[in-house]
Amino acid sequence: MEAITFKLAELELAGLTNFSLSSPLENNKPVLLFIHGWQDNAATFSSLWQRLEKDFNLVAIDLPGHGLSQSRSGDNYYHFFDYIDDLHQVIMQLPATRVCLVGHSLGAIIASCYSAAYPQLIDKLVLIEGLSPLVEEAEQTVERLKRGIKSRQQYRKSSERRKARAMNSFTEALQLRANVNDLPMTCLEPVVKRATIKRNGLWYWRHDQRLRCESLYRMTQQQAQAIMSSIEAPIYSIVGSHGFPQLRDDPQDKYKLQQFSQVVIVGGHHCHLEQPDTVSNCIRAFISLERD
Structure with missing residues (x-):
């Protein structure tokens, strides 16, 4: 590919x-x-x-x-x-x-x-x-809206801390992801390679932290x-x-x-x-x- x-x-x-x-x-x-x-x-x-x-x-x-x-x-x-x-x-x-x-x-x-x-x-x-x-x-529409906005507020307050989060090695990142997905590290290695970046000897996740914010609405x-x-x-x-x-x-x-x-x-x-x-x-x- x-x-x-x-x-x-x-x-x-x-x-x-x-x-x-x-x-x-x-x-x-x-x-x-x-x-x-x-x-x-x-x-x-x-x-x-x-x-x-x-x-x-x-x-x-x-x-x-x-x-x-x-x-x-x-x-x-x-x-x-x-x-x-x-x-x-x-x-x-x-x-x-x-x-x-x-x-x-x-x-x-x-x-x-x-x-x-x-x-x-x-x-x-x-x-x-x-x-x-x-x-x-x-009936859950209003509560969903409130939860979504609250999650954005929490993101804004913690954005600087989230940006600073780092891992000491690729293996650490791989192990973290394997633990979350309950899968062998070998299954996830290509995914984690594409999901991380190395800067100044440390490893960081590439994905946008705003992805964790909850939706403001659902069907x-x-x-x-x-x-x-x-x-x-x-x-x-x-x-x-x-x-x-x-x-x-x-x-x-x-x-x-x-x-x-x-x-x-x-x-x-x-x-x-x-x-x-x-x-x-x-x-x-x-x-x-x-x-x-």
């Missing part, structure tokens, strides 16, 4: 690809666009690329504030819907009329919403440990269902046996999905890191099946 930069209207996103974005595709292989989860980056899919690059045109991005991408401007925060706008600007730069989206966690939610808004641009949808927008009861179940039921592309859900249980709670009926299938594999929320052979085989079979 080679490094690429996507120039959006307000910022630049870092990416990786195995084909040229500046000329027409020289093969008829499907284009798979990978979207990572919260505080991850494009490298979370590196073990899948090794297994898929012969069969597909692959491209992945670091979302704003993640990995090697630019952060949002200092007077802005990370509104969920803005990611969908970012994704659209990326897709408009690809030399393909239709793409397949592969999203993990937050990336899966972004992919779902985008597919509902732009069905003509999406062939298939692979959602790993993620599905629909997060929802809350309408209701009715709104989420309206989005999910509008998706025309076939949806393939890959979930871990020890991942988020709500993802296995009959989502097709819950969200009135048009074309939906799901597989449960051994693993947790990052099952694609734990079982790259299984997940890559699932993706290959699903894309090939839909093309036949």
